[in-house]
Amino acid sequence: MAYPYVSDREARVISKHFxxxxxxxxxxxxxxxxxxxxxxxxxxxxxxxxxxxxxxxLRGRGGAGFPTGVKWSFMPKEPTRPHYLICNxxxxxxxxxxxxxxxxxxxxxxxxxxxxxxxxxxxxxVYIYCRGEFFETNQVLARAVEDAYAKGYVGMDILCSGNDIxxxxxxxxxxxxxxxxxxxxxxxxxxxxxxxxxxxxPAAVGAFGMPSTINNVETLSxxxxxxxxxxxxxxxxxxEKSPGTKLFCVSGHVRRPGNYELxxxxxxxxxxxxxxxxxxxxxxLKAVIPGGSSVPIIDAAEARACKLDYEGCAAVGTMLGCAxxxxxxxxxxxxxxxxxxxxxxxxxxxxxxxxxxxxxAWTAQxxxxxxxxxxxxxxxDTLMEITQQMVGTTICVLSDSVAAPVQSAIKKFxxxxxxRMQQPAGVA
Amino acid sequence: xxxxxxxxxxxxxxxxxVAVPKGTTLLExxxxxxxxxxxxxxxxxxxxxxxxxxxxxxxxGAPKPQPACVTTVMEGQVVxxxxxxxxxxxxxxxxxxxxxxxxxxxxxxxxxECLLQDYVHAEGRKHGRSHEPKRxxxxxxxxxxxxxxxxxxVMCTRCVRFMSEVERDDxxxxxxxxxxSVIDTFFDEGxxxxxxxxxxxxxxxxxxxxxxxxxxxxxxxxxxxxxxxxASCSQGCNVELHVRDNLVQRVKPRENIEVNAWWMCDYGRHxxxxxxxxxxxEAPLVRDAGGATRALGWKEALHALLERAGGVSNRxxxxxxxxxxxxxxLGALAELVGALGGxxxxxxxxxxxxxxxxxxxxxxxxxxxxxxxxxxxxxLGMQRVxxxxxxxxxxxxxxxxxxxxxxxxxLDDQDASFGGKAGLFVYLGAHAGAAARxxxxxxxxxxxxxxxxxxxxxxxxxxxxxxxLRAPGMARxxxxxxxxxxxxxxxxxVSRSASAAFARLSDAVFAFAGMSYDSLGxxxxxxxxxxxxxxxxxxxxx
Numbered sequence: 009m010a011y012p013y014v015s016d017r018e019a020r021v022i023s024k025h026f027x028x029x030x031x032x033x034x035x036x037x038x039x040x041x042x043x044x045x046x047x048x049x050x051x052x053x054x055x056x057x058x059x060x061x062x063x064x065x066l067r068g069r070g071g072a073g074f075p076t077g078v079k080w081s082f083m084p085k086e087p088t089r090p091h092y093l094i095c096n097x098x099x100x101x102x103x104x105x106x107x108x109x110x111x112x113x114x115x116x117x118x119x120x121x122x123x124x125x126x127x128x129x130x131x132x133x134v135y136i137y138c139r140g141e142f143f144e145t146n147q148v149l150a151r152a153v154e155d156a157y158a159k160g161y162v163g164m165d166i167l168c169s170g171n172d173i174x175x176x177x178x179x180x181x182x183x184x185x186x187x188x189x190x191x192x193x194x195x196x197x198x199x200x201x202x203x204x205x206x207x208x209x210p211a212a213v214g215a216f217g218m219p220s221t222i223n224n225v226e227t228l229s230x231x232x233x234x235x236x237x238x239x240x241x242x243x244x245x246x247x248e249k250s251p252g253t254k255l256f257c258v259s260g261h262v263r264r265p266g267n268y269e270l271x272x273x274x275x276x277x278x279x280x281x282x283x284x285x286x287x288x289x290x291x292x293l294k295a296v297i298p299g300g301s302s303v304p305i306i307d308a309a310e311a312r313a314c315k316l317d318y319e320g321c322a323a324v325g326t327m328l329g330c331a332x333x334x335x336x337x338x339x340x341x342x343x344x345x346x347x348x349x350x351x352x353x354x355x356x357x358x359x360x361x362x363x364x365x366x367x368x369a370w371t372a373q374x375x376x377x378x379x380x381x382x383x384x385x386x387x388x389d390t391l392m393e394i395t396q397q398m399v400g401t402t403i404c405v406l407s408d409s410v411a412a413p414v415q416s417a418i419k420k421f422x423x424x425x426x427x428r429m430q431q432p433a434g435v436a
Numbered sequence: 437x438x439x440x441x442x443x444x445x446x447x448x449x450x451x452x453x454v455a456v457p458k459g460t461t462l463l464e465x466x467x468x469x470x471x472x473x474x475x476x477x478x479x480x481x482x483x484x485x486x487x488x489x490x491x492x493x494x495x496x497g498a499p500k501p502q503p504a505c506v507t508t509v510m511e512g513q514v515v516x517x518x519x520x521x522x523x524x525x526x527x528x529x530x531x532x533x534x535x536x537x538x539x540x541x542x543x544x545x546x547x548x549e550c551l552l553q554d555y556v557h558a559e560g561r562k563h564g565r566s567h568e569p570k571r572x573x574x575x576x577x578x579x580x581x582x583x584x585x586x587x588x589x590v591m592c593t594r595c596v597r598f599m600s601e602v603e604r605d606d607x608x609x610x611x612x613x614x615x616x617s618v619i620d621t622f623f624d625e626g627x628x629x630x631x632x633x634x635x636x637x638x639x640x641x642x643x644x645x646x647x648x649x650x651x652x653x654x655x656x657x658x659x660x661x662x663x664x665x666x667a668s669c670s671q672g673c674n675v676e677l678h679v680r681d682n683l684v685q686r687v688k689p690r691e692n693i694e695v696n697a698w699w700m701c702d703y704g705r706h707x708x709x710x711x712x713x714x715x716x717x718e719a720p721l722v723r724d725a726g727g728a729t730r731a732l733g734w735k736e737a738l739h740a741l742l743e744r745a746g747g748v749s750n751r752x753x754x755x756x757x758x759x760x761x762x763x764x765x766l767g768a769l770a771e772l773v774g775a776l777g778g779x780x781x782x783x784x785x786x787x788x789x790x791x792x793x794x795x796x797x798x799x800x801x802x803x804x805x806x807x808x809x810x811x812x813x814x815x816l817g818m819q820r821v822x823x824x825x826x827x828x829x830x831x832x833x834x835x836x837x838x839x840x841x842x843x844x845x846x847l848d849d850q851d852a853s854f855g856g857k858a859g860l861f862v863y864l865g866a867h868a869g870a871a872a873r874x875x876x877x878x879x880x881x882x883x884x885x886x887x888x889x890x891x892x893x894x895x896x897x898x899x900x901x902x903x904x905l906r907a908p909g910m911a912r913x914x915x916x917x918x919x920x921x922x923x924x925x926x927x928x929x930v931s932r933s934a935s936a937a938f939a940r941l942s943d944a945v946f947a948f949a950g951m952s953y954d955s956l957g958x959x960x961x962x963x964x965x966x967x968x969x970x971x972x973x974x975x976x977x978x
Contacts, residue, residue, distance in 0.1 A: 362487070362488055370532070394532075
């Protein structure tokens, strides 16, 4: 046992060195084979790097699961203007804590991934937009970038290959919405973190108006391994459509919550019972949110049937998201949990689009009233209807993230809500 | 279906096929088939953030409803602006607005012309479902003429974008986020010192930004909107005079992309009280030998005038005109000067030190010349005299012993001896000033707000204006009064309408040749200004 908890069911690729402070040092990283993939990448044409990543089937780990290689191929082939690679390290989804760990334990793995990806999309500058609250992580990352510059892995003429790639670590200021890719770009440019209208998409007009690609920390961290070992190697894990390994951030009422790197398609029930050591003593599973707080909640029966990949989650009416598994046992107060989540989204709504700005706050108000025992059954219908008005009607999907937990919780745990109608909170 | 010309795209909107240029937005294309898709944040003069989400329409094949304000047309697209989905979207968005919007319409200045009111009335739910307490922001003085009612704001950000994109002076911003978002000024710097901020009140779709000057002054539905042209400088902004009880209550810009687009300056906007002034000359006054004046009917007065004119030995004329008079008035004056025996006509006009240009629409500026028809006077051969504050320059007129005619110049800088030596001194004006004391005839004429006519702006654009107020007493347009005198003197016909007076002018003056009221329409047309015309009003180069 090391790193808070590990399990022999894990397939540790990107999390291999979690818990080992030596890995942060550039020398150790290089001794262990680091920056080898970068050399390999520089030896071939950018298009070939994209082909390897396409072959691996790597999908974006930030939540949407878009194939990474395909995303890269949207960038202009012959740059006429500067291209930018942006690493989205603004990890802020409630329940998620994988990117922070990747950055604080293995920063060079991310930097190497960034460099390879930048080379693939012909970018000469990488911005790592790191969440503002991650003070320690920011320091570790900044130090690692400094070391990499000193050793010639970043900067001018990297490894005498003639490639110039700069890396800038940008510390965010603590807004959830700046994790949305275009909100992030606005924030990076020094504007209000408001998501932009799409089209134009970032590959055409991104950061500073230039073609940009934005990838999640976990996605970029997997890139060096794929380059070293080949696309086929990565497919030994997971399924045809969802290949590879994924970090699962398990939190909630299990005995051993933590980060576990598992092959995609891993059964949720085994993750809870085996990897995480099962539910707390004397408690039974009530609900799971498998992908971070913005995906629909599932009940115990659905959880038992759920396989943890993009398709398996969709099959039970939810989403893999960023694989932040929040487990709730029978002591959980669903009404309170949902209200708590909606409060978060209402607080973090950027306020541009009317349905989100007004709808999220209104939804939170109604839920608070229900939680306090002053709700009516009619409120549930109102909630279902107004959250429906928030789906697909806004510039970004924050508004959809309010609707998902509310609608799924009311559908699956209506009894919990109705029980609240008669009695104020705290009176059992 | 016939092939659309190249560069055109054919699509179907609500069952109507329409061909529009490539790049047109769905919102603008829908206008072509008579559908005004409800919207708040979109404004033709500003960028489109597509954030109000009111204009979402259904596009066949698209997975989500599309914002009509930024979605451009595609060949063969089928768009539904009134499908159940589109209607349900709008109903939903309107309900969201009403969660926090106060229902203070009875005391809101915007009531009656409020887009939230209109849309909710047309397409909103009959009953709200919100039982929650509303969010309260209170009010804020934004400086200048603008008062902000935060609770009414629908966060369309038109005002922020106007200040940043058109006025190009970022004085407003959105602070906070989510439903705590609110428009605010920066620290203690408000709108004070900006020159076009009145426009943000116009473009605010609700009553969040209101004019302090107009606050609680009149209800929108009591105002009649009369098209006019701003008389405060030589730019000639197209405006509407909003009138109640025969008083101008406020001035709003009227769209004309060639002149002022949707905007006007604050100086012109607030320069209207003079149109409402009482203390007017209400009847033709004739001075008898003893110096006392007597009111007469028009017919008697004009007869007496012609009789006196017949007896004047020195028939040379010295006339003082005004750059605030219409082309028709000035044209009739020129004719009269000719009919009486000929002479010269001068005018004086105030000139400001600087131009104030609207940076985001530089065609529009508060011009240096603070009169609307300088160009018209010059095209008629009248000479500008006097200094930049419109004083002096009348030495050749004040002691003239022939005929003196003054039209519209109040002669405020002149004393009572002005025109004392004249054989005939005719004063046509709205107010009787001290210098008119020696006038033999004081004839009441209308202001531009009370008559129909045209002004020629700094670039030579001839623009029509229409009467907005009833003239006091017996005041008549100067072109009618002067035209009647000309008809008597020349045995000619008299123009019975402003349109006929203008036709006479276009026959007589090359610059206006070929123009008529019909051809000018509501947007005007550019006169043939001779190259090298001094056009003192085009202060741009000065």
